[in-house]
Amino acid sequence: MHEWALAEGVISTATRVAGEQGIQKITEINVGIGDLQQIEHDIFLFALEQLRTPNIKDAKFTLQAIKGKLNCRVCGEEWEFSNRDMDEETSEAIHFVPEMAHVYIKCPSCESPDFEVLEGRGVILASISGVKEDS
Amino acid sequence: MASALAIRLKEQGQNVGLLDLDFTSPSSHVILGIEGLYPEEEYGIIPPMAHGLRYMSITFYSQDKPAPLRGADISDAIIELLAITRWGNLDYLIVDMPPGIGDATLDMIRLIERIRFLVVCTPSKVAYETVRKQIKLLHELNIPTIGIIENMVMKPTTYVSERAGEDNTTYLGSINYDPMLEDALGNVELLKKTEFYGSIRDLTEKIC
Numbered sequence: 474m475h476e477w478a479l480a481e482g483v484i485s486t487a488t489r490v491a492g493e494q495g496i497q498k499i500t501e502i503n504v505g506i507g508d509l510q511q512i513e514h515d516i517f518l519f520a521l522e523q524l525r526t527p528n529i530k531d532a533k534f535t536l537q538a539i540k541g542k543l544n545c546r547v548c549g550e551e552w553e554f555s556n557r558d559m560d561e562e563t564s565e566a567i568h569f570v571p572e573m574a575h576v577y578i579k580c581p582s583c584e585s586p587d588f589e590v591l592e593g594r595g596v597i598l599a600s601i602s603g604v605k606e607d608s
Numbered sequence: 609m610a611s612a613l614a615i616r617l618k619e620q621g622q623n624v625g626l627l628d629l630d631f632t633s634p635s636s637h638v639i640l641g642i643e644g645l646y647p648e649e650e651y652g653i654i655p656p657m658a659h660g661l662r663y664m665s666i667t668f669y670s671q672d673k674p675a676p677l678r679g680a681d682i683s684d685a686i687i688e689l690l691a692i693t694r695w696g697n698l699d700y701l702i703v704d705m706p707p708g709i710g711d712a713t714l715d716m717i718r719l720i721e722r723i724r725f726l727v728v729c730t731p732s733k734v735a736y737e738t739v740r741k742q743i744k745l746l747h748e749l750n751i752p753t754i755g756i757i758e759n760m761v762m763k764p765t766t767y768v769s770e771r772a773g774e775d776n777t778t779y780l781g782s783i784n785y786d787p788m789l790e791d792a793l794g795n796v797e798l799l800k801k802t803e804f805y806g807s808i809r810d811l812t813e814k815i816c
C-alpha cells in the first residue's frame with residue numbers, strides 16, 4: 474500500500490517541525506486528507522500507528538477529510554471532486570498522483586482541463602501539539 | 609540520450625534507475641518499447657523492471673493522454689513521485705529532463721542532493737542559447753555539470769565546442785545524426801546496434 478509512504482512523510486515532517494519548535498514530546502498530530510487522493514482513512518491511520526517513534530509514542534492522530542474543490546481557470550466554474558463515475562484505472566492514477574486530475578477531469582461547464590485544485594489535493598500535516606522542554 | 613545512457617550503464621553491470629520527468633512530452637517509454645508494465649504497490653510504489661532498469665514514468669498514470677499541467681502542478685507531481693517511489697539500491701538514477709530551466713530542473717536542483725547535469729545540445733546557435741542559460745544557472749548555483757554533449761550532428765562544426773570552452777564547461781564530444789536510429793526506436797536490441805549507441809558507449813567511458 475502506498476499510504477505507507479505518505480504516512481512516513483507525515484511522521485518525518487512532524488518530527489522535523491517538533492525539532493524546530495523545541496517540542497520534545499508530540500501529543501497531537503492533525504492530518505488533512507484531501508478527497509482527490511482517495512485515501513482509505515483506516516489504512517492511513519494503521520500506517521501512522523505502526524510508524525510511531527519514541528517522541529510520538531502517545532500522540533493522538535486525528536484525520537480530517539477535505540473536500541476536493543476545483544475551480545476552472547477558463548470560465549470560473551467551481552465544483553466539487555467526485556470519483557463516483559470514475560473507472561478504477563482513472564481513480565487509481567489520481568490516487569497516486571493527484572495532478573493526474575488534469576488528464577482525466579474536465580470542467581463540467583466548458584470542458585477545459587485547465588483548472589485549479591483549490592482545496593483537498595492530498596495529505597497535509599495540518600498541525601501538531603506537544604510539550605516543550607522548559608514547560 | 610537518457611534512455612541509451614541508462615541501458616549502457618546497465619550493460620556494464622550497474623544498478624540503474626531511469627526516471628522520465630518530461631511530463632509534457634515523455635518519450636523514454638517509446639524509445640525503450642515499454643508496454644504493459646505497471647509499478648507494484650508495496651509501502652510506496654516499486655518501479656517495474658524494464659530491460660534490467662528500474663523504470664518510472666508519468667505515463668504509468670497518464671497513459672497516452674496529454675497531461676496539461678501548470679508549473680506548481682508539475683512541482684507537486686514531481687514531489688509526489690519522488691516521495692512514493694522506492695528505487696531500492698541504485699548505482700545511478702538517470703533522470704530524463706525536459707529542456708531548459710523550468711520547473712523540473714528547479715525542483716531537481718532543490719530536492720536531489722547529489723545531482724549532476726549532463727547537458728545535451730544540438731549543433732545550432734538557437735539551441736545553444738537555451739543551453740548557455742542553463743549552464744550559467746547551474747554554475748551560479750554551484751551545481752556540478754558533467755559537461756556538454758552535442759547530439760544530432762549532421763556536418764562538422766566547432767560552434768558548440770568553442771562556446772562550451774568560453775562558458776567553462778567540458779565539451780564531451782559529438783554524436784552524429786544517425787538515420788538508422790528512428791527505425792530502432794522501441795527495440796532495445798536494434799538500438800544497441802546503432803552508430804548512435806556506439807557513441808553513447810564512448811561517452812559512458814568518458815564520464816562514468
Ligand SMILES: [Zn+2]
Nearest residue numbers: 545548580583
Ligand atoms: Zn470551465
